[in-house]
Amino acid sequence: MRFTVGRVGSLISGRYELKEHIYTSNMSSVLKAWDYKEDRFVVVKISTDTVQYSNLVECLKREAGALSRIDHPRVVRVFDSGNIGPSHFIVLEYIHGTNLANYIHRHGRLFLDAAISVGIDLLEGLEAIHKEGIVHRDLKPENLITTRIGVKIIDLGLAVSTPAAEQKMDPLDSPGMVSGTPPYLSPEQAQGSEDLDARSDLYACGVILYELLTGALPFYNFKKDGQIFKYWQGRLRPFWEVSPAVDVPDKVQAVVWKALAVDPKDRYQTAEEMRMALLEVMEKYVTIPLP
Known part of the structure; x- marks a missing residue:
């Protein structure tokens, strides 16, 4: 009823x-x-x-x-x-702005400087979230609102606290239950791990940044109606293959690939570390706000 x-x-x-x-x-x-x-x-x-x-x-x-x-x-x-x-x-x-997923749907990929700016804003917000010992667990374009003064993160309905001991006592998750949204799940999250930390959110940031730069997902074999545990096991799609006419600098690609490492130990360890990497490559470009 x-x-x-x-x-x-x-x-x-x-x-x-x-x-x-x-x-x-x-x-x-x-x-x-x-x-x-x-x-x-x-x-x-x-x-x-x-x-x-x-x-x-x-x-x-x-x-x-x-x-x-x-x-x-x-x-x-x-x-x-x-x-x-x-x-x-x-x-x-109430945020006056545009859902990032809708923006991508209407306009496709973002220009390089705008995509990096969104990534930096996202990571600034994640720093604040992670500082409070919280893992978002559902980062995706639908949960990002773009405004004339930057990006805001919304919807912490699946957020959990760290350390892992607190996650294991969470009454909202059954053992092995997968929470979140494919294809933005980290490999460990897709397998129902109870030991998620900030690095799982950084994997989602890598997927989002790739999507902003190309207008597509980085996986060859992802199917929305298929097994959610398989899409990350294959090779990732190189930038040139998805958008051959778009020149994404090697240093920008390196940031994305590191965030998308299967093993959390091989990713950026904090949102601040990934944000600083983007700021370093951003020095070569002029930041512009999203319309």
């Missing part, structure tokens, strides 16, 4: 008037709302089916808890949370 919440026009907690749907899934509804107390637009995320998806309330509480520990311009802010009957809601910063 579905508990219907999130009707446009309704008022939550006496202050948030729901104005329009942003998107709705089986698990949650995300709506633009007006906050009468602060006179600003916000985003309200509400669990929509707490019977079929019994962990949704805890998932939203976890997202609110993770975001409440982070105060950084590259990470979406959380303002409030509460309950509506059996459902839970969180109130988030």
